[in-house]
Amino acid sequence: MADKLVVDVLTLDSYQCAACQYMLEAVSALPKQIQDMMEYKEWNIKGKEGIGKFLELKGRVLPTICINKDLVFESIIPTYEELIQELAKRAPKEFADALWKEYQKSIEV
Amino acid sequence: MAKQLLIDAYRGKKTETAPWVPYAGVHAAYLIGEKADKYLQDPDLIAKGVLFAAERYKADGVPLIFDLNVEAISMGCQAKWVLDNPPAVVSHPLQDKSLKEANLKIPTAKDGRWPVIVEAGKKVMAKKGDWVLMGLLCGPLTLASHLRGVKIFTDVIKNRPLAKEIIDFAGKVGAESARIYRDIGCEIIAIVDPVASQIKPQTFREFVTPACQEAIKVIHDAGLTSSFFICGDATKVLEEVCQVGTHGFAIDEQLNLNYVRDLAVKYNKGFGGNLKLTLALSLGIVNPKEDAIVSLAAGGLTGYTFAPG
Numbered sequence: 001m002a003d004k005l006v007v008d009v010l011t012l013d014s015y016q017c018a019a020c021q022y023m024l025e026a027v028s029a030l031p032k033q034i035q036d037m038m039e040y041k042e043w044n045i046k047g048k049e050g051i052g053k054f055l056e057l058k059g060r061v062l063p064t065i066c067i068n069k070d071l072v073f074e075s076i077i078p079t080y081e082e083l084i085q086e087l088a089k090r091a092p093k094e095f096a097d098a099l100w101k102e103y104q105k106s107i108e109v
Numbered sequence: 110m111a112k113q114l115l116i117d118a119y120r121g122k123k124t125e126t127a128p129w130v131p132y133a134g135v136h137a138a139y140l141i142g143e144k145a146d147k148y149l150q151d152p153d154l155i156a157k158g159v160l161f162a163a164e165r166y167k168a169d170g171v172p173l174i175f176d177l178n179v180e181a182i183s184m185g186c187q188a189k190w191v192l193d194n195p196p197a198v199v200s201h202p203l204q205d206k207s208l209k210e211a212n213l214k215i216p217t218a219k220d221g222r223w224p225v226i227v228e229a230g231k232k233v234m235a236k237k238g239d240w241v242l243m244g245l246l247c248g249p250l251t252l253a254s255h256l257r258g259v260k261i262f263t264d265v266i267k268n269r270p271l272a273k274e275i276i277d278f279a280g281k282v283g284a285e286s287a288r289i290y291r292d293i294g295c296e297i298i299a300i301v302d303p304v305a306s307q308i309k310p311q312t313f314r315e316f317v318t319p320a321c322q323e324a325i326k327v328i329h330d331a332g333l334t335s336s337f338f339i340c341g342d343a344t345k346v347l348e349e350v351c352q353v354g355t356h357g358f359a360i361d362e363q364l365n366l367n368y369v370r371d372l373a374v375k376y377n378k379g380f381g382g383n384l385k386l387t388l389a390l391s392l393g394i395v396n397p398k399e400d401a402i403v404s405l406a407a408g409g410l411t412g413y414t415f416a417p418g
Binding site: 012013014015016017018019021022023025026029045046051061062063074075076077078079080081109 | 194
């Protein structure tokens with residue numbers, strides 16, 4: 001089994017901040033077959049853990065989606081296609097083929 | 110406390126001192142020893158909290174409430190209520206339905222959560238001193254996000270007619286909210302669209318700017334003062350914010366205040382915000398006193414309002 005993609009969503013707090021809420025939802029609303037290829041977590045910087053992750057990933061703005069430690073979407077909520085494409089670029093081969101197929105399917109709709 | 114000072118700053122004019130607005134929000138509930146969920150559903154508590162916050166902080170303006178879920182909940186979105194924050198929308202009625210199928214109606218002062226807010230506003234207006242009661246309405250893209258969910262960010266690229274229909278509808282809801290705040294007596298009414306910082310400038314111009322116009326007209330026709338509040342790193346859309354048509358705008362702590370000031374002066378707009386709410390007041394990483402001094406120096410005395418970000 002390949003390592004899953006790691007998606008870290010850096011937020012102020014998805015309860016408190018609508019921008020953070022929908023940045024997180026871009027990830028949490030992905031279909032189950034894509035969720036199965038990744039592990040995601042929200043890190044809000046109101047707590048020590050979240051501050052630690054923000055510093056570790058060298059975060060610059062909130063909210064940000066990081067994929068495998070890359071700061072990928074900084075203060076820009078991605079379209080479905082953009083997110084799938086960036087996941088596919090960083091996925092191990094076992095998942096990448098399926099993600100690229102999903103990407104192709106999505107851009108044809 | 111000075112109402113005219115704040116109105117002048119919000120309109121981009123020179124002021125003798127920088128006016129001050131604490132966006133008390135549910136912090137006002139904390140100040141009077143109440144939980145946010147109970148507070149936001151009780152007009153007496155809201156009025157008590159707002160009046161207390163204005164006095165406690167010697168404010169030049171205080172929002173009646175700072176809750177961007179009022180419109181969505183009043184249209185039937187389900188919400189999770191919590192003790193220390195405004196409620197959060199957890200269902201999106203347009204996720205898999207069209208506007209027609211979902212049969213959404215623009216909420217009036219008699220619908221949903223509005224009666225509580227209207228009653229609270231009237232109580233505040235009857236007792237308040239020389240400071241501005243501010244009405245904050247949910248901006249069109251944030252409301253469209255509540256109604257459609259995250260799909261709206263794909264729609265604005267791939268299904269633009271649908272996106273336009275939903276965001277324009279959200280703009281009409283916002284215009285009705287502006288009428289409600291106008292009728293309460295709010296002297297400044299702001300369109301608050303935090304999500305609008307998370308899109309490209311051309312998307313802002315195509316969808317957000319047009320959807321704001323009806324609310325802005327309601328505010329300006331009544332002789333009132335308008336603003337556009339945006340959160341997050343809004344640097345890329347700040348020119349669009351300056352051109353949206355309001356008298357001014359407010360930003361959060363992630364922007365460079367010198368850049369913001371220069372842009373505001375260029376467009377003759379009021380501007381405010383940027384105090385390091387999270388870094389200083391929540392996390393204690395930045396010294397709040399030093400932050401205040403730096404902000405006052407950067408903001409200057411033309412159109413600047415001292416306020417948290």
